[in-house]
Amino acid sequence: MRDTESHGPGELNLLKLCVGAERVQDLLDWQVRQRAMRLARGQTPEHVHVTRMWPRRSAEILDGGSLYWVFKGVILARQQILRLDKVTGDDGIDRCAIVLNRDVINTVAIPRRPFQGWRYLPGSDAPQDAMIDRSKEEPLPSELTMALAEFGVR
Numbered sequence: 001m002r003d004t005e006s007h008g009p010g011e012l013n014l015l016k017l018c019v020g021a022e023r024v025q026d027l028l029d030w031q032v033r034q035r036a037m038r039l040a041r042g043q044t045p046e047h048v049h050v051t052r053m054w055p056r057r058s059a060e061i062l063d064g065g066s067l068y069w070v071f072k073g074v075i076l077a078r079q080q081i082l083r084l085d086k087v088t089g090d091d092g093i094d095r096c097a098i099v100l101n102r103d104v105i106n107t108v109a110i111p112r113r114p115f116q117g118w119r120y121l122p123g124s125d126a127p128q129d130a131m132i133d134r135s136k137e138e139p140l141p142s143e144l145t146m147a148l149a150e151f152g153v154r
Contacts, residue, residue: 014120015112015115
């Protein structure tokens, strides 16, 4: 994981719940396991998140957009979207594979209500990248993180 300076507004991003994960480290651990499974199957070791719906505004997303991850009601991280691939499931249904940059970037904590699927997130509404690497710190409880974010403490 790395932190970087904030990116400029304007690009279009996606927002997705990180279901089953309570903290950014859970996402990192899951992606390491997925990468190992892809390698074992002879596939490219890319970070891929498959979703049912294809974004209609894909050209805007591919112009520098990121996938912002929501953990327990709080946006905490993002990954740059490299491309969107069409994949067909075992059931014959076409889906969208969001191919992500390997780097997971911490962001300023912003609360977000639950939703299904993914949502568009304009760059002007996206949280800034965190300026400090907190990946080695114990995370605050999600309730406290959300309360602090609601008060504007990030």
